[in-house]
Amino acid sequence: MGELIKGLLLIAIGLAILAITVLLGAVYGAGISLYNYAFALKNNIKPEENVKITKGLEPAKKNYFFEKGFQDLINVINNNWEKNIDSSKDCFSKAKKNNDNPIEPIMWWMAGISVVVYGTIFFIIISLFHFLVLGGFLLLLYLSFSIVWFIERAYLFFHRFFAACPYCHTKTTLPEYLCDNCGAIHKKLVPNEYGIFYHTCECGHRLPSTFFLNRGRLQARCSNCHQFLLREHIESKRLFIPILGGPSAGKTTFMFSAIRNLIDHKAKDLGFETEFIDKIAESKYNKIVNDLMSGHLPLKTVDNIPKAFNLALKKNNATKWLLYIYDPAGEAYSNADNLSSHYYSEYMSGMIFVIDPFTFRGVRQEYKNQLKINKKGIGPSSLSADDALTRTILAMEESFGLKKTGKIQKPLAVVITKVDALELEDTIGNKAIDGSVKDKSFAKHKLIKKQLLEWGEAALLHQLESRFSNFRFFSSSALGRIPDGSKKDLKGYDVLEPILWIASTVSDEEFRYE
């Protein structure tokens, strides 16, 4: 009996030793597999080493959690797996070598098996955890930049900030930005996978990726024509006013006379200070105004798509509004295809349609004899107002996807120019309006409307009424007199009202129109 107990005791001790050995081996193996994972982590997690920037994509470094993090994870997995295999092989080889001591080989065998088993388990658990951490961060970042992006978009939308190229007139929410260190072009400098608040350029320079962090300080360029944009072309409230009309309708003269009037007089009345945002515009303005002042007409506009003329309207040294006004060459109206490339229609505040009254058959008939004498000075347009408007509407239909019977909602100021010529001032000018009327502008509108019918332009009137929900007639003289070759100042009148009327439809408070 005693021997039986002895024997059982011996078996129990043996089993205990075996169990301890197995446990030791297992613990060792588990430790090794943990160490291997830690080693793999240390060797492969390198956020500072960014992935190669792919040519043709954004020249910036992607956020660690969007690409490199997962690459690192794959590297960690590979490295850890290799290390585990090496470690287990090492344990097995030690097990084979240690033959003197019967306990040690068992321990090494167990350690080897344990490295494989625990290594795999740890590998799965930790990799999963690693993946979840990365995924969590990715999700968090995605959410963060989406929020920032959304807030920025909302802010820009609310303030009506977007990029409108003064050269090609393309509207984009986001222009391309140049790195102020190396000049690399960043096409998506917004909160995204390259960074929430900042993007790191391939040159290593940090660039603000949101409006709120003064992204506007960077040089921007149009993503369509690649011309450089000024900050005001993106981050300002603008009055987009194209001046339309047939050739020799007096669009350029009208535009510069109006601007001259605004700069010299009206801006002050409205409480604005004016400033040219670039020297080229100033130079052009000065040249044309000097020409007008010395009795010369501005040079003929050549470009079908000319650069817009920008004038900043400031209050307390801050740009409140940017006047974005331009006149395509009248020749553009000779073909509707020319007009369809005018992208302004997407975002314009309103349009000014300049009509040379001498294109009206009724007027030409009425002043037949005088016209013969003053033809050179008056320079009547060769394209009828009706045709010019038709082509404009066709272009609008194409741009807006407007139906053939649909109405254009944007305000249209129809300006009958050259009222200084012959006796038109008496017919449709200020002189023809009863001085006691309160709303002179509306009175003029009604007067001109009536007169157009008299001149036989019912078709034009019908077209305006049927296709424009908000239009108003104006009369003006861009030159103030018929040019006769003398060096006397050509100073227009009643030229600013159409612009102010359109502006008032955008902001009635700031542009009081009476």
Added chain:
Amino acid sequence: MDNLLTNSTVDALQLYYTSCENGVEGSSGFQVQAISDGIEFTEREELKKLGAYEPPRDLPSAPSKEDIARLFPVAFRNVKLHSGKWAMTRSEYTGLDFSGMRYGNFFTHGLLLDSMGHDIWPVDIYGWEGWCNSYVEGQHALSRISIIPDKERYSLQELERFLNKNKDRILLIQMMIVAIFLGKETSRKLVIKEDEIDNGLLWIACIQKSFPAHMQDSLSCSSYQFHPGTCLDVNVIYGENDFRLDETEKEYQFYVVDLVDNQHSKIDGNDNYYAITISKMLYQNPEKLNAFHLFSSFFTYSEIGEHLSSMLKVFQFIEGEINVFEKDSDFNRILKFISEYTKKEKIDYILTSLAPAVNKMIACGNYENTEQFIYFYMDFFNATGDKAYKGIVLEQLFGLFNAVYFEKKYSENNFLVIEEKVRSNLRQYDQDFSNFFLLTENIERFKNEISTLNGEETFIVLARIFKAMRLFEPDTPLSESDNAIELILLSVQAQKEMLYKFPWKVIDLFDSHEEKVNIVYTIFQEMKEITENKEITSFDLALAVQSLADYMQTLFSVETNRYYDFINTLCGYEICWDLVYEEWKSRILRHHKKLYLFTEYQINVLDSNSDYREKYQTLMKEEYWKSLSDIEKNDQAVSWITMDEIKYMSEDSFFNELFYRANQKIKFERDGRESLELVKKMQECNIQNILFEPNKLVLFDALFGEENIINNSEISKALKNIDENDYRVFIGLYLPNAMENMGKYESHGDIIKALFLPRYKKYFIEAYCSMFEQNGVKELSQTESIAWRFWVSITTRDENYKIYKYIHKEIFECLGTRFSILPDKQYKSIKDAEGLSRSQKIKLNDILEIASSKKKSLFNSISKSLKKFPFFGKTTKGKR
């Protein structure tokens, strides 16, 4: 290179664009006033866009005609349209429009060309005399016209003059060319700000002519530009316009060369080679540039891009202006360029033009790019099968071969690597390459220059030549080729200063054994001759012979049969005996089985009764003997004595040494036939005068001789200097017999004295004691009785007392052991022996005590053994 430029004409459709009252577009204002049939709407619109003109803002608003002619720049523009046609315009400011009230009008004459012509630059058309600047009212149709370009107005010579007017202009044009290259990558256009309206066109002409005519597709130009938005690749601006040219524009939007304010953009390309080289040509060597333009037409490459510098380098390389390419990558790019872009019909011209340049390059010692060239031509050969390219490959390889061995400027390893690659790619490479070696001029060159080669190089060159000879005349033995023999002799002559370093392995280049003998004979004869002519000393010759002999060791190291054939043939030439003898000496020295070799040589060479044997046999034996080690000498001595070879030997010392060594080899074995035969042979010889120590002959005789009458003193002498092993064997055999055969006890001591050697005491005692073990346990033999009586009788007065005393303890022990196993009766008789003196009884008692103690120990050991058995164990236990 022939000048292929021709005075070709180009056909064009026309268009007038201006502000007019009546044009083809149906209204007044800017419009197309007149147009040729065939111009598409989009082409018309593009021509209009291209021809738009705005005057500089700072010019008068209402200029007179004179002002216009003087101040307003004419704008020439050219661009390749999407349709593939060329649009060219000439725009001129005209001031007032048709109304007579409005300024800003211009007149554009536009041309639409189907193609430009391979030798016409746009600027040549700028100079055409047929440009219009006004229209005919009412005429709206224009005809297709044929344009004769004016190549003189902006000829390269004119441009050279323009650039030479100001030394800075070369740098400026260089900068502009770099900007053009950079612009292709960055989309930044070149803007040249000028203040002289004539210069703009000249700059444009310089830029255009910096690039070949067929590359103008990607180089649109505007000799006057107002709007940045409609910029072309190259733009000249004057006065005030819509370009801001501020820092941002200069840094990021345009490459600005501002010749008014001298504030240029930073223009720095990675590879400015093309710009630098072409600007130099423009500045200094327009003819060369013209040649380059022509050269460029051989390629299909028509972009302004990275390959242009490759094209230029190829041109310069062929022209001999450069003969090395600095970087491998650069060079590879050039070869790739040739492969990819050379027109099919010109490839032959390019490659054959390139080949002399490459050869020249090799000849000049520039080998850096040869490898690539060789592979390059090889690839072309493999692709086209044109043998001319193979010829170029082989020629270049041959050039490299010369560079390696004769000029010593190229790595042999590199050459071998290249050759191996070529060999694996070209069929019959070896045969083709061998052609070059057999060309008379090359053979002559080898003959002339072989003196410049060292031994190893000589071998390689000769090996190549011989290989070539064998390939072409496989049936003619090399040794019959005068050229081969002459080259070998020239090599010997060339190497005479250090003939011992001659590459003897050239002998192995000859196939048959006869040829080899012949060539060795020829070489040896030449060596002798130059020694006789005192061109080298006898010592030099000896060194050379030694070196040749050494080589011959290796020549037939495996095929021994061929070796003896070779040696025997060589022995046929008396002049070669020295060599054969030297070879033998060298061979025997090196051979580790000398005895075998000597015997084999004896059989194969010396056994025939030749004169050579007569002269050299004794010498060879002596030399052989000297070469042997001590052990080998012993063996050889036994061999010669037993084979009766000693009779040929006369020299005493050698003779004595032989016997002395043979004596060493005698072994004391009863059945040892070898020793018996040797002893017999030695005894037959006259060797009385030879002093052997030990004299194994005597000892052998004492042991195994028939008479056995050798006295003790002779044996004692013969034992002198005997080694341990021999003594052990000898004493073990001899002593018991000697004791058996002695007559009276006094002789016992004499034998001990004669045979005992103190240093081998152990073996003596062993031999002595063995005598007591032969009779078992019975009665003592007579010899044993004599022995114990001898040992109890020794006294200090004995002559050999010291010896006895030295060994008596061991002997007593031995005797005691013997007594202990005697029967009791016998034991008692010894104990009670009579006639013994007191001292003798004491010694006897000592022995008996030993015996008694031995007996006890014997009893004990027996009883212990018995106790192991149970029966005896129990009994013992019971008794107790």
